[in-house]
Amino acid sequence: MTDNRYDEYDDLPSVSIADDDIDSRHYGRPKTIVKKSSPLLAFVVFLLVIAVAALGGVGYLTIDKLRKENASLKKSQQKTLTILSEVTGKLSATGADLAKTTSKREAQRVKMKEQLELAHTEIRKLWDLSNKRNKPDIVANQQAAEKNAKAIAKLTNELGDKASTVEQLAKDYKTSQAKIATLTTELAQLKKANAKLSKQLNKQPRSNPADETAISVLTEQLNQLEQTVATLSAQQKLAGQQDKAKQADLLKQVEAHAETLKAIDAFRRQVNNQLLQIKKKLK
DSSP, X not given: OOOOTTGGGTXXXXXXXXXXXXXXXXXXXXXXXXXXXXXXXXXXXXXXXXXXXXXXXHXXXXXXXXXXXXXXHHHHHHHHHHHHHHHHHHHHHHHHHHHHHHXXXXXXXXXXXXXXXXXXXXXXXXXXXXXXXXXXXXXXXXXXXXXXXXXXXXXXXXXXXXXXXXXXXXXXHXXXXXXXXXXXXXXXXXXXHXXXXXXXXXXXXXXXXXXXXXXXXHHHHHHHHHHHHHHHHHHHHHHHXXXXXXXXXHHHHHHHHHHHHHHHHHHHHHHHHHHHHHHHHHO
16 A cells, blocks of 8 residues: 655745755855956067077977987997907007018028128138138239249340240240230129129128128239239230340240149139129129
8 A cells, every 4th residue: 555644744844045045145246356457468478488499499409309318429439349349450450460571581691691701701711711722823923924024034145046945935925925815804804793793792781891892802912913914915016125145044934834824824813703603602
């Protein structure tokens, strides 16, 4: 059964206040007074906003530029480090090559020094041997030349008349003159070769004193030989001008001259061989 206790009171007026009445009964609130903003203030605010935006943009651009420069700097630094590493490697390799080259040159210098010392020793041996062999011959040649000069002076006062001897003497005289001329030419060539060898020694950056001494001694000996040949030539000319008496004795003198010429020629060949040996060592 439905409860209808309150149905009978539905027609009675309600004592409560309706919601619409509550709203209409509210006291009126005071209206907010809106102040009008100044145009100058608004302009200033606008400028501040623009300035802040500009500063923000400049700051962003600056930061972005610094970031890019920093990245470029790091890239350049990395590239520099790479190049520095390559250069360091090349310097190390160059240092190693330089050390090898220095060691090789030092070995070559030591070897060259040993070869020069050996050459000096050999030249000294040759010089000692040549001096021992040639000195007696030079002295003997000088003595023979003096003896021949005295003999020719004596023959000037002792003249004979032997036709056959004169013919033979004339023949021997021509032969001796030809030998003297040949020997003079060969000595001139030998002196020329000696002078050329001396120039080669002078052009060398580090000449050996022993070589220079040997060349100097050989030059002196060649000069002595040249003087001896000149003396013999003068004696032959003097003998040709003498009287035809006692030609047998004069013939003996001519034969002695021929023997002397043979000895001088042998010595010339020996000196020439020594010059060739020195020249081979200098090449």
